[in-house]
């Protein structure tokens with residue numbers, strides 16, 4: 001989708017309700033609330049009826065999406081306030097660090113949803129490819145689901161951190177010998193890599209009926225070996241955030257299991273610097289912007 005300027009990004013938003021409309025029943029002023037990637041949908045299509053608003057063909061994204069009410073495009077969370085239909089507003093648990101909750105609204109649900117859909121991961125062997133904003137959440141959820149968690153990374157420097165986040169093992173994916181040892185042993189793999197990479201190397205890690213789900217989006221098409229899938233009845237899937245009901249379920253799960261994203265809090269004035277660091281993966285693992293800094297120069 002082409003960017004429409006001026007743009008106000010931000011779709012991992014946490015704050016307090018300041019005002020509610022007369023028809024609002026779920027929230028009152030003072031409540032904690034969150035807004036993720038979606039602010040509207042048609043409520044009538046088969047996907048909406050199945051609580052899968054993220055797949056609605058008439059959805060409105062939180063920013064840079066045609067605004068059905070005001071015209072122009074929607075503006076996101078890098079702002080003092082946002083007005084949203086209560087159906088798309090999440091209840092935020094009061095026992096969690098709010099800066100660490102914000103990334104749950106995209107990175108959290110993106111990794112939670114495909115693992116939940118796979119089924120009961122207790123005792124299963126789960127791989128997480130890549131340890132960034134998405135990957136570190138994947139590790140935390142897989143651990144909380146009771147899986148044996150293995151992180152695939154190209155950076156030996158990330159090994160210690162992967163173990164701290166809850167991984168049982170770490171595989172340096174550039175080490176062919178190490179990769180060979182684990183071939184055919186995984187039930188499920190979450191692939192969070194947004195750059196071009198050899199997907200067949202990970203399909204080969206799956207055991208019979210294993211599934212690898214893409215949540216990262218490389219710009220160039222991936223080359224998939226059919227034989228890698230045929231032998232072992234393996235499957236390759238994609239997944240996109242989650243519906244509103246499932247996002248609420250994920251937040252409640254996080255409250256029960258004390259899960260948040262690892263964040264570094266920055267003022268809005270440092271956003272360009274943060275972007276440069278993001279490109280170099282110099283963040284553990286998400287930046288959270290303190291929006292009160294908008295008021296200072």
Ligand SMILES: [Zn+2]
Pocket residue numbers: 041042043044045046047048049053055056057058
């Ligand atoms: Zn719909």
